[in-house]
Amino acid sequence: DAGVTQSPTHLIKTRGQQVTLRCSPISGHKSVSWYQQVLGQGPQFIFQYYEKEERGRGNFPDRFSARQFPNYSSELNVNALLLGDSALYLCASSPIVRQPGTEAFFGQGTRLTVV
């Protein structure tokens, strides 16, 4: 069975550019969450989507946006890139909206470098 897939795996962008990252959840999973992991830190929550609706948002600026499609795949968009946006972006899927004890399965991540 395919796990969570993310694309692209690596990306280099210039400051001020825009980027779109993609995630396909595990088949049957309806919830997708996005996390940003800066080197040396733990992942930080950005968004959660369930059934195409935003269910939660972390402490990130409005330059970050996301959406979920009818097939439950998701895109994360970041506008006006800053050097500080360089990070590993992780997508996690789970079968339902987050509930206590529900395991989240992570994709391999997209490593974004802003130069």
Add this chain to the structure above:
Amino acid sequence: RKEVEQDPGPFNVPEGATVAFNCTYSNSASQSFFWYRQDCRKEPKLLMSVYSSGNEDGRFTAQLNRASQYISLLIRDSKLSDSATYLCVVNDDYKLSFGAGTTVTVRA
């Protein structure tokens, strides 16, 4: 104050040793707790859930103290393959809150 704080390590231990480390969390209403393992430049993977009564999974033992808002992980009989970063994770409603990770290196 950070939502989840961990012993940063690094812990450098010989094969066969026991290593233990902790984390604390700030939200007393947090509902569930996990340890995830992350290998270098890879995605986090669930190691084990943590229950109030404490739980074991092979060589790994996790403890939760809700009164002190404290979680621990103990690894017995360390293997080379246990070398990784261990992330303490707290589930708050719709999101996971991660600690910065504890790095463990097991040497031959």
